Amino acid sequence: MPMPDILQSTDVRETIIYVRDLVKRFGHFVANDHLSFDVYKGEIFGFLGANGAGKTTAIRILCGLSTPTSGQINVAGYDAYLQTEKIKQNIGYMSQKFSLYEDISVEENFTFYGGVYGLSRKQIKEKTTLLLTRLDLLDERKTVLKELPLGWKQKLAFCVAIMHDPKIVFLDEPTGGVDPITRRQFWDLIYEASHNGITVFVTTHYMDEAEYCERVTIMVDGRIDALDTPANLKLKYNASSMNEVFLRLARTAKSTGE
């Protein structure tokens, strides 16, 4: 899904994630080595890197689940050392691995997560109806989740992750294994969320999806080796696709076995 033109303006934009010199060490191993970047409000920000480059470590810190070793990190207006509970209340998260509860119905999943996020009964009911109508899945609200195809579950998981109107939603490989049509429908949802002002922070191994992001970072060996729009990255690395850009950068990674 290409970028809505509304997002291409060059106006000064509000920073929603502020990261300066983020370092995270595990013993002698430096997982994140002085990362610095800003993510803007409403942006679709692609976070790419080879396995083991340090993406998951950085995401865990940005979600308030892990404390950085050093650096200045502010997420949705809250400090990543002292206000991690506030951060958690203001973000949504989904991944291919962590999604919804399989043994309860669609509606019960919404009710459960709505409750966790502190929504009222009335709000939960309204949001559930609104989002299920959007997905055209209102008829499936009583269906136990495990009976639904993976693609539907992933779309539902995304809706649950944004039902409390978070400032930022973190998506960790949200479309892994999903069929190509559903994968594109999923990006429609991402665009709508972004259009509604939710910042989207997304990782993917599908390089065509990297093209749909407004800006992309590529992590290599714990560092950020590139950060720009897909068009500028292709220009800079003289590449015809993001796949080429990625291969060129990630191949330079030292082989550490980590």
Next chain:
Amino acid sequence: MNLPVVVNDVHKAYGQVKALSGLSFEVKPGELFGFIGPDGAGKTTLFRILTTLLVPDAGSAFVDGLDVVKDYKAIRKIVGYMPGRFSLYQDLTVEENLKFFAGIFKTTVKENYYLIEDIYKQIEPFKNRPAGKLSGGMKQKLALSCALIHKPKVLFLDEPTTGVDAVSRTEFWDMLKRLQQQDIAILVSTPYMDEASLCDRVALIQQGKLMDIDTPLAITNKLPGRMFAITSPSMYKILLDLQQYDRAESAYPFGDSIHLHVLDASFQIADLTAYLNGKGQQGFEINAIHAGIEDCFMYLMEKHHAHA
């Protein structure tokens, strides 16, 4: 010579869910054969039947001429299987895992080392590390080494590249290409459509049914109509216009362009230019392209109404 794999009208259901609905195909000797389809298509069920870990509800299947139900013990000796989930012993070291698998197949690492050398030497520097402490790419190489150490006749790789980054994926396919020279039939499943072109033949699988089975080139040549790639400075607006264009079969985003599929034989690029100009679009580019496997997969999905 027996065919490595023969499958005749195989069915398998889990309760109400039909995992496989009448699959039939053959794999030729030495072939690198790909199963391309999303999660839930039935790929793992099929591999489990062929590796004798599941019994089909109906139909028959043979591996190197052996029946998957009656001759399951013999089949287990001649196949290598790398399941989708990492299934080695996490607290044994790299080297211990390899020795263990050689041992249960009554062979030695030394005997067939030539087969895995190319792959194993990349993880050998870490041979004393517990398998559970390896990175994703390293685990994958160890699992492949363990699946090969008894020199199987047929190798089953279930989504070996899922969740693996683009660099490691490319390396993995290079390894498979070299393995193929060793006269091993390789069946590999993947949800990544772009990997189809690396196989000799592929089966496109969706909801337990084969939508097509052929060489990647033949599949893309079979797609009726023509395919065009459209780029524009305002991609989102042009996508909405293209999706409403009544002469288009479909319009889907594909990375930095939009693929427009046209069945109408009388269609000309000038028609689309006029339509887009009429919509106020400017600065766009239209190029005729050869369709890819992903274009075909989506077309077949819609044609089969398989997509709910």
